[in-house]
Amino acid sequence: MTEESVWIVQAQQGDDDAFTFLVEAYQKPVYNLCYRMLGEPEAAEDAAQDTFLKAYQNLNRYDRDRSFATWLLSIAAHHCIDKLRRKRFSTFSIDEDEEGQIDLPDRSAPDPENEMAKKQEREALQGLLQALEPLDRAAIILRYWNDASEIEIAHALKLTVPAVKSRLHRARRALAALWENETPRMRAERKPYGSPAF
Amino acid sequence: MDHQPFEDWLLNAEALDSRQREALNAHLQGCRACSALSAVDHALQTARQVEPRHGFVNRFQHRLAGNKQGVRRRNALGFALLTLSVSGLLTAAALPLLRSVVQSPVDLAASWLSGLAGLWASIQALFHAGTVLVRVAPGFVPVYIWAILLFGLTGWSVAWVYSLMRYTRIVQGA
Numbered sequence: 222m223t224e225e226s227v228w229i230v231q232a233q234q235g236d237d238d239a240f241t242f243l244v245e246a247y248q249k250p251v252y253n254l255c256y257r258m259l260g261e262p263e264a265a266e267d268a269a270q271d272t273f274l275k276a277y278q279n280l281n282r283y284d285r286d287r288s289f290a291t292w293l294l295s296i297a298a299h300h301c302i303d304k305l306r307r308k309r310f311s312t313f314s315i316d317e318d319e320e321g322q323i324d325l326p327d328r329s330a331p332d333p334e335n336e337m338a339k340k341q342e343r344e345a346l347q348g349l350l351q352a353l354e355p356l357d358r359a360a361i362i363l364r365y366w367n368d369a370s371e372i373e374i375a376h377a378l379k380l381t382v383p384a385v386k387s388r389l390h391r392a393r394r395a396l397a398a399l400w401e402n403e404t405p406r407m408r409a410e411r412k413p414y415g416s417p418a419f
Numbered sequence: 420m421d422h423q424p425f426e427d428w429l430l431n432a433e434a435l436d437s438r439q440r441e442a443l444n445a446h447l448q449g450c451r452a453c454s455a456l457s458a459v460d461h462a463l464q465t466a467r468q469v470e471p472r473h474g475f476v477n478r479f480q481h482r483l484a485g486n487k488q489g490v491r492r493r494n495a496l497g498f499a500l501l502t503l504s505v506s507g508l509l510t511a512a513a514l515p516l517l518r519s520v521v522q523s524p525v526d527l528a529a530s531w532l533s534g535l536a537g538l539w540a541s542i543q544a545l546f547h548a549g550t551v552l553v554r555v556a557p558g559f560v561p562v563y564i565w566a567i568l569l570f571g572l573t574g575w576s577v578a579w580v581y582s583l584m585r586y587t588r589i590v591q592g593a
Contacts, residue, residue, distance in 0.1 A: 237483070245476050252471035266471060270482050277483065346462045365463040390430050397455040400462075 229289060233280050240280070244273050247290065250367055251297050257362045258301035260351050268304060272297040287376070294367060295377035298359040305355045349399045357392035360385055422453055429456045 222230075225246070231239035251272050256265035275296050276283075283292055350358055359378055363369040369377065374385045425446045428435060435443065447454045519527050557565075 241476060241480065244479050248475045249468055249470050252475065253468045256469045262472075265469075266475075266478075269471060269475070270479055273479050274482060274486060346459075346466055349459075361463065365466065366468055393430060393456060393459060396459045396463075397452065400459050401451055401455040 225289060226285070229280075229283070229285065232277075233283070240277055243276075243289075247273075247293055250290070251293060253366055254294055254297045254359075254362050255301055257347070257350055257366065258298070258355070258358055259304065260347060264304070268297065268301055272300050275300065288373065290367070291369065291373050291377050294363060294369070295379075298363070298377060302355040302359060345400075345403065349396050349403070352399055353392050353395060356380075357388050357395070360388045361392050361396075364389060422450065425450070425453050426456065429453060429460060432460075 225243070228239040228242045228246075232243060248269070252265055252269040255268040255272065256262065259265050259268060272293065276293055279296075283289065350361065353361065356378060360374050360380075363374045363377060364371075371382050371385045371389075374380070374389075375382045378385070380388070425443055427433070428439070428443060447457055
């Protein structure tokens with residue numbers, strides 16, 4: 222039995238300290254998913270807190286044969302999708318930093334200009350994500366930030382595996398089209414075929 | 420421009436040999452759409468994970484405590500409302516009685532006493548009727564009917580005792 226399984230069992234028996242360990246362990250992926258889904262630090266904080274509260278309240282429904290991370294991220298994703306459906310974010314300010322702080326380029330870095338370009342790219346990417354349909358966005362986030370397999374994404378988002386595959390393809394095509402339109406300067410500077418996937 | 424098989428290679432993150440890689444590089448030089456797809460994939464793969472503000476766990480603990488307190492408060496409020504509703508209903512039901520008690524307590528006591536006296540008189544009448552029936556009935560019923568009744572009653576008693584014993588054995592697992 223892993224340490225995490227012990228915490229889960231103890232938390233299911235009403236041990237709040239054990240649940241706190243789980244919050245500590247999963248705060249980053251859950252917050253990141255909420256931030257990438259909602260695009261605002263305050264909304265992400267709120268959604269992440271709500272996610273853990275929902276998990277706490279429904280802990281007895283968790284099936285121990287399945288991944289806890291997938292279960293938790295599934296709650297977070299659905300919570301964010303519901304929030305987005307209720308209130309569509311009309312605009313996303315790319316002037317705002319990811320953590321609400323000014324992220325100056327690292328002057329000690331070998332190439333500060335390159336650092337700034339990377340930062341702009343990150344912000345542009347976050348802006349592009351907001352253009353995707355919530356379910357497609359959730360699939361992309363689970364795939365790229367949480368290394369979830371297509372089966373895990375299907376479980377988390379209550380989709381079939383072919384549907385996940387199709388949504389991932391469609392989302393990446395849409396992102397590429399937006400990228401092409403919105404970042405011509407970066408594209409011009411980009412070295413061809415720089416993907417680390419190969 | 421024909422994007423195949425390059426788009427599939429990019430979308431499915433297929434492992435490529437050196438010849439395919441060269442062909443893809445050449446295609447990306449001239450294809451804006453596939454180049455954008457590759458750039459997005461790269462950006463997604465290298466994007467960092469955003470972390471919450473310091474003290475996330477503490478804020479959660481406060482939220483959880485607040486939530487529990489809210490649940491307790493809601494339960495207490497629910498219980499109080501239920502108690503009030505039940506009390507209100509009982510009071511509404513008892514209101515006519517209370518009104519008559521307040522308005523004419525002597526009349527109410529008199530009606531209660533007459534009701535009790537009527538009940539007592541009914542019980543006494545039934546008792547007398549039963550005694551008379553027991554005294555008179557043997558003269559009307561022939562002896563053989565009594566014998567049949569006695570026989571039937573005995574048989575029924577034996578069957579009842581037997582079934583009781585059998586049921587007790589089954590329950591005890593005998």
